[in-house]
Amino acid sequence: MDQHSSAPPDPFSDPQSVARYKEGPPRIVPGFADMQRMTTLILSECVPQKGRVLVVGAGGGLELQTFAQAHPGWTFDGVDPSAEMIRLAEQTLGPLLSRVRLYPGEVDMAPDGPFDAATCLLTMHFVERKKRQRMAVEIRRRLRPGSPFVVVHMSIPDYEDAKARAHWLSRYAAFAVSSGVAPRNADTARATMESRLNILTPEHDEAILHEAGFSNINLFYAGFTFRGWVAYA
Template sequence: MTRHDPSPFANPDAVASYAVETPRKVPGLADLHRMVTLLLAEKAMGEAHMLVVGAGGGLEIKAMAEAQPDWRFTGVDPSPAMLDLARQAVSPFADRIDFVMGTVDQASAGPFDGATCLLVLHFLDRSARLQTLREIRRRLKPGATLVVAHHSPPDGDTERWMARSAAFGDRSALDWAKAKATGRMMVDRLPLLLPADEEELLREAGFIDVALFYAAFSFRGWIANTSPS
């Protein structure tokens, strides 16, 4: 699968700072992880095997593993450096986690009880997103849940929304000129889709019951299910 930005985490500095910077940049990241865990747990009570697409860094696996001691995880990511970071983050739970270097089409067939894809899809162009979502759906049990979250500005004024997110993530003195420049750069680099297009893409990939559950500046999160039969 191709990314619009083929190596967003090839920069060693970006990898080294990921665990610190990501909670600063994504509003309520810890609460987002808790919401994701709760949404998956509605249908995956007790023992369950979760597919985590874009597992590099390990933040969401760590949060879910702490909250759900009976869950197992398969984490997939194309970045070796980010997977190394994930292994460090989840070392207390290593016996419940398998990592695969690559994209979701290289993961096992499952079937999995649920899946997450957080802060990933905004790096992929539309065709790669659709392929990724279809590959996730193929690996899920009937009636299983997928949770996704990433940049998806609420309207066509994408530069303004990305600037607002950039300003939120910059914990130094507020500098709107800097935030606007960062917003423009993000719009140039990321193949952003509006929420209606995101929801249509999930349905096109074969998911049903698509619903928004998280919204914060340019970030959106959705829950969707596979068909029960």
């Protein structure tokens, strides 16, 4: 028997999982809608009326929809490695798609810009540290000097400590259950995250941004296992 035959499918390439994707983030990410709204407000501090924004991990289209609805003059370039998630983004955006260009692949497939801002929401925890560092460098290279980069993902204090890690991930599962996720599904998600995601500590996450050349790095959002920063090119 193929040793990989019982492995769970990649949720971002499995059509059934992708079809349910939009139900997930609002139920498992504390303050999901407000986090997106805060991101929009942070971008609007610097992005001009006819600005251009790079969205990394754009599949699904949820943040693109929020940004585009709030600012009719902005245009967007989005990248995502999952073709299924890009198709979902196209469906989510509907008529807003006229202001968006989507590219299958990673950040190196994005145009060189220069962009007035960039975002990477709920994506970096899928990426191992060295590759995450390269992504941050490539994003900064595409930004105008002084432009904001907003990044949000799972980031857990004392993640190397097994007891502390288990405590934080239990909080994640409890929040999901309180949002209507079945306890068994929440426990499965918790175990999957611990074994498969590349979660770092906030200190390591900020160090990656510093090493990529970003400055004035500030935490603007924290919700249990999730953290969000704004940094400037």
